[in-house]
Amino acid sequence: MKKLIVLLLLSSTAFAQQQTERKLTLEDFNLIADIGEQEKYYNEMIRQSLPGKMKPETDNECRSQLAIGWLTKGNIGRYEYYMRTNPRFSVIRLVDLTYTLEYLVDENKHIKVVEQASRELLEKLEKGELSDGVSRTQVLLEVNALANAKLGNMDLAMRNIAKSGEQTDNAREMKYFKDSKSKYLTRYCLILSAAGENKGALDTLTKALRNADSNPKMVSVYKDIYKKVHGNTNGVDELVKSLQDEAYQKYYQEVEKTYIAGEMKTIKGVFPSPDGGGEQLTLFDADKPVKDIVLTNLAEREVKFADHAGKILVLDFWSTGCTPCVAAFSGFERVVADYKNEPFNLYVVNLFEDLPTVKVFVARRGITLDVLRDEPNTAFNINGTPTKIIYDPMGNIRFYAVGYAGSTDREYYKLKAMVEIVKARNGVAKN
Known part of the structure; x- marks a missing residue:
């Protein structure tokens, strides 16, 4: 009987070890949507790994994702915690981080953090510590410029938005990233407006709306700048609608030629x-x-x-x-x-x-x-x-x-x- 009990205990212990030693992988980490649950999974990966035995590339990928994930959620403390571990961002993660910084600056959230984060990324790109290859330098210059404009640093804002416009890879015309050109034009005009150049900003946005280089965010910015130029918003809704109708009719006629009859x-x-x-x-x-x-x-x-x-x-x-x-x-x-x-x-x-x-x-x-x-x-x-x-x-x-x-x-x-x-x-x- 004692032997049987011992065997049962050994068997149950072995089974328990098998259960707790289930291999935790980067692939499964990537399939967790909630950032809090991702962090718990990462901590469990560390706990189960022998000291110093987690693959450096796996550890780095987890930390970079967690930094971006917490920033996206607006948890600056957790973002800064993971950034202090100095994660190296792959091209894919650089794109993800840039998306987040774009969202925050456009929505006027955590502007000081956006300015610092975009500045540090630009410095790393300039030193060759980060690889771009997908025109994120151009966007980070826009983001940093707008953040500085909102913080009142107009000289730096104007220099960086000019640098962004001088980029030669023509990425804004590639039709690859969402609203590349319309976001740039909106940010550019916000900076012009902050510098007191409201008429030039309004003219630029009018052309963008007429050509459909636009998105809903641009419309709200257009109305704000229109008020600065004219002192009121009388007629602005009708003007926006006429510009949008003009753009729509252009593409209606273009699309109509491709209709398949029969x-x-x-x-x-x-x-x-x-x-x-x-x-x-x-x-x-x-x-x-x-x-x-x-x-x-x-x-x-x-x-x-x-x-x-x-x-x-x-x-x-x-x-x-x-x-x-x-x-x-x-x-x-x-x-x-x-x-x-x-x-x-x-x-x-x-x-x-x-x-x-x-x-x-x-x-x-x-x-x-x-x-x-x-x-x-x-x-x-x-x-x-x-x-x-x-x-x-x-x-x-x-x-x-x-x-x-x-x-x-x-x-x-x-x-x-x-x-x-x-x-x-x-x-x-x-x-």
């Missing part, structure tokens, strides 16, 4: 080769009617497109690593809001990625669009993202497009124009 329930989408050689490359192959396609959502429930008969259907294809894909989402959200009471559905279809990865990304970014998944990419055989396909209520493909339009407003105008043209040509009325 019954086209299947199609091979093509686009010109980027090298300018005239070759047509295959973008996707919609080789079966949309009514025959079934995908799953993030709750792992089936979505049958046959159930969407009689509705305009927009499908946009993306992945979490496709920055311009996600940049377009804010424009899509405005379209969804416009047609919430009409026979219309828009889905963003994730390709190539597993469910946990997509769910965590959606939670962290606060994405409100309806997300579907086609991990093996078999429904449409997409060869490039972002790609969108627009169906009329009868299941005919009426538009398709590739790429990000470059600003929230332009993305909104173009997709809205596509929807309105489909409605006009297919007799779709409001409910």
Whole structure:
């Protein structure tokens, strides 16, 4: 009996050790959406590791993510705690940190921290202690300039916004990062206004709104500067609307030329080769009617497109690593809001990625669009993202497009124009 008891105790002890020694990995750390839970997981990783045995690259990646995560949440104390450990930011983490600093300065939060953090990053980039390669130096100069303007350091603000405008890589015209040009123009004009140059700022923003190099934030800044120039806001709403209508009509006419007439329930989408050689490359192959396609959502429930008969259907294809894909989402959200009471559905279809990865990304970014998944990419055989396909209520493909339009407003105008043209040509009325 004693032997049996000892064996049982040994067995239970071994089992307990197996349970507590479950390997904690960076991959699982990355799949935790909540920053507090991420920190707990990291602390457990340290506790379970032998002293000094955690891989330096793993430790560094965790610390850099935690620093950014806490800054995003506005917990400056925790951010500064991890920054004191001197994490080295990869290019991806530099992008994430820049996103956070952009958000904070644009929303007028923790400006002193933004100024210090952006200044320190710029110093490291200049010394070669950080690698850029994705034009974040340009944006950090904008951010630091605006932060200094808000702190009253106008000479430094003007120098850095000028340096930002002198960058030669033309990143703002690449249509890669969300609202690159519109954010720059808004920050530039805020700095001009702080320097007393309100008329020049207003003229610059008027041109931006007319050309759709704009987003909702720019509109509010425009109205504030308009009041400084004119002493009141009389007529400003009508002026903004006329500028926006002018931009929308331009893109309506542009989009109308790409409308696909006739019954086209299947199609091979093509686009010109980027090298300018005239070759047509295959973008996707919609080789079966949309009514025959079934995908799953993030709750792992089936979505049958046959159930969407009689509705305009927009499908946009993306992945979490496709920055311009996600940049377009804010424009899509405005379209969804416009047609919430009409026979219309828009889905963003994730390709190539597993469910946990997509769910965590959606939670962290606060994405409100309806997300579907086609991990093996078999429904449409997409060869490039972002790609969108627009169906009329009868299941005919009426538009398709590739790429990000470059600003929230332009993305909104173009997709809205596509929807309105489909409605006009297919007799779709409001409910």
